[in-house]
Each structure stands twice: as C-alpha cells, then as structure tokens.
Amino acid sequence: MGASLAPYLNHLPRRKALPALFFMCDESWALAMADATRRRAAGQDPAFSLSFYCGLAVMLWTVWLASTTVGALIGPALGDISRWGFDMAFPAVFFVLLKGMWKGMRCAIPWLVSLLCASLAYHYLPGAAYVPIGAITGIIAIVLMGAKA
Known part of the structure; x- marks a missing residue:
C-alpha cells in the first residue's frame, strides 16, 4: 500500500512522508487514494492532501484505540459476539473499501484470481500459505494481463 502511495508523496519531505506512512492502515490508504485520484482528476496539485490524510489517520487511530479499549473492557461479558x-x-469493511476502488470488470480479474487461488490454498495447504499464494497469483495475473489492468 505504501508503494502505491509513493508517487503521491514525492512532494513531501521525508520527515513528513515517513510518519504519514507509519499511521497508514487499509482504511486510511483506501480513502487517501480515492481522495488523491479525485484531486488529480480535478487538476489539483499536489493530488495527495497531507491535511486530509492526517485528519483521517488521527480519527481512525482514535476510534480504533477507543473501540479496542471498550472491547477489552466489556468483551468478556458479551461472550460469543458472532451470535449478533x-x-x-x-x-463488511473490506467490501466497502472494494466498492470504492472498483474500476470495472477487467481490473477485477487479478482480484478474482487471487481470491480463487488463496481459497484453494486455504483449503488444501497447511498454515497461512494462502496469504502469499493469493498475493503472488494476483501479481502474476496483472503481469500476464499487461499494464492495462
């Protein structure tokens, strides 16, 4: 994720870019990429808004910390939360992020290849081999499709 943000961070000095990357999570990355894409399409320069990203990252971190604290305090009393x-x-969060990144069926082919291969590996191979297998097969699909994916 950090590598995909790198072209958007070129205008920032390292003393600002590296702390920003430290606070990156899936959600902040996806929202920052969507914002940068929108800003680039609107002709705004720089496309990456450090203030937007920092506000987003601080809020996500704060909510994550508060939710984790509340969960640690009341979680044991709730028992098995899957019943709710x-x-x-x-x-659900993954699908919301996926919808925000949707660019059409052709771009989804590497995701589908990755999903299928990771699912097969999960069922037939021991341990967490499905993680690198899903990532590697998705990358191979992108390479085989060419740069248009």
Whole structure:
C-alpha cells in the first residue's frame, strides 16, 4: 500500500512522508487514494492532501484505540459476539473499501484470481500459505494481463 502511495508523496519531505506512512492502515490508504485520484482528476496539485490524510489517520487511530479499549473492557461479558453478527464487521469493511476502488470488470480479474487461488490454498495447504499464494497469483495475473489492468 505504501508503494502505491509513493508517487503521491514525492512532494513531501521525508520527515513528513515517513510518519504519514507509519499511521497508514487499509482504511486510511483506501480513502487517501480515492481522495488523491479525485484531486488529480480535478487538476489539483499536489493530488495527495497531507491535511486530509492526517485528519483521517488521527480519527481512525482514535476510534480504533477507543473501540479496542471498550472491547477489552466489556468483551468478556458479551461472550460469543458472532451470535449478533459482529463477525461480519471485517468482511463488511473490506467490501466497502472494494466498492470504492472498483474500476470495472477487467481490473477485477487479478482480484478474482487471487481470491480463487488463496481459497484453494486455504483449503488444501497447511498454515497461512494462502496469504502469499493469493498475493503472488494476483501479481502474476496483472503481469500476464499487461499494464492495462
């Protein structure tokens, strides 16, 4: 994720870019990329807004910390939270991020290849081999499709 943000951070000195990358998470990355894409399309320079990103990162970090604290305090009293559907929180966030990055079916092919290969590896190989297998097969799909993906 940091590598995909690097072209947008060229205008920043390292003393600002590196701390920004330290606070990067999936959500801040996805929202910052969407903002940078929108700003670039609107002709704004620089496309990456450090103030937008920092505000976003601080809010996400604060909410994450507060939620973790509350969860640690009341979680044991709740028991199995899957009975209320909270186990769907992570997939729901993933699908929202995915929708925000959607650029059409052709661009989704590497995601699909990665998903299928990771799923097969999860079911047939031991340990967490599915993680690098999904990543590597997605990259191979991009290479085989050419730079248009």
